[in-house]
Amino acid sequence: MNVRRSAAVLAAVAVIGAAAPAAADTTPSPAPSPALPSALYGDGDPQYDGVWRQSLALLALHTVGVEPAKAAVDWLTGQQCADGSFAPYRADTAGACDAKTMVDTNQTAAAVQALAALGGHDDVTKKALDWLKSAQNGDGGWGYTAGGASDTNSTSVVIGALAAAGEKPAEVKKDGKSPYDALLELALPCEGDGAGAFAFQPDKKGELVANADATAAGVLGSLGAGLVVEPGKGGAAKDAACEQADTPEQAAANGAAHLTDALAEDGHLTSALAGAEDQPDYGNTADAVVALAAQGAREQAEKSLAWLEKNAADWAAQSGPAAYAQLVLAAHATGADPRAFGGTDLVERLGATGPAAPERTAGAKSDDKDEKKESDSGFGVWWFVGVCLVAGIGIGFLISGRTKRRQP
Structure with missing residues (x-):
């Protein structure tokens, strides 16, 4: 799934706005930025996505057989935190988490998936799962924060964490409702716009509006799959015709059919910014590839992966570790070689954004800070902010994104 990023964008805009002084002679000198931990992947501000991007990086490297550095x-x-939850980034872990520590379900579930794959961290994952279960809503789903309204993306990433830790998501219930019940409530019917897709959440009118990113997440969640999909392990692809989603499996099939239709013409998904032409959405396209592979819709998955191979290198270089990880996981899901991805070795590039892995040779890139790429949650946040500022987009639009997706 696209790295959760809206808060980072919002913060970036706030920083830019605050940078305009009322009078030049009264402006204090900016404080130096604190040094980031050398064990952290990426050089971008980790305040909103540190744990998320670290988890994706570790998971992607492990998936292709690379042992991550112990420090990472x-x-x-x-x-x-002591209660089992994870915040995006705690610069000082000596102090205990408190009410001001902004923990969330997405970072926590991503950490569980990574640590469960690596093995040897049962105490950490158990505490994290206990916290996630305590945050489950009465409809069976999860919101981005504990107590927040359930959304497709958060519910799906938690399902992935439960499955990765060896639990049965269907048996994790609140008030008799499982996570699959929550996803079925967020699946669009087969009539009307967005037939078969998933919504992120109901909109202000209580209506469901198709969301491609939520649909990719919803397909994985409905299948009980996590961020890693083994090649050739997807379910059998069903007919493209949408049918009433009485089961999670049918909801997944409907969502995959919707994604196939959305990808058929150009091979990629698009995201529209107010005042700008549609832009290719590389991250959501990578998520869709994984979802389609999980469903067994290999033909469209492979076509869209081929599009990413031709076009996604610059995006990943600009966006950093989470973006590289998404592409690695998309390549893995379809059986492609992430070390020969359109002429790019994604594994090497991802590794170069963090501390040196044990098996790197003397000639491989080190963890020298100068070699790291500027990174954020999976897309060029400064490009996005620049477009938003030029277009004059209101603050409401800026809180729609992967970190806390809202309906478009």
């Missing part, structure tokens, strides 16, 4: 794993486990 230790940094991730060290971010956990």
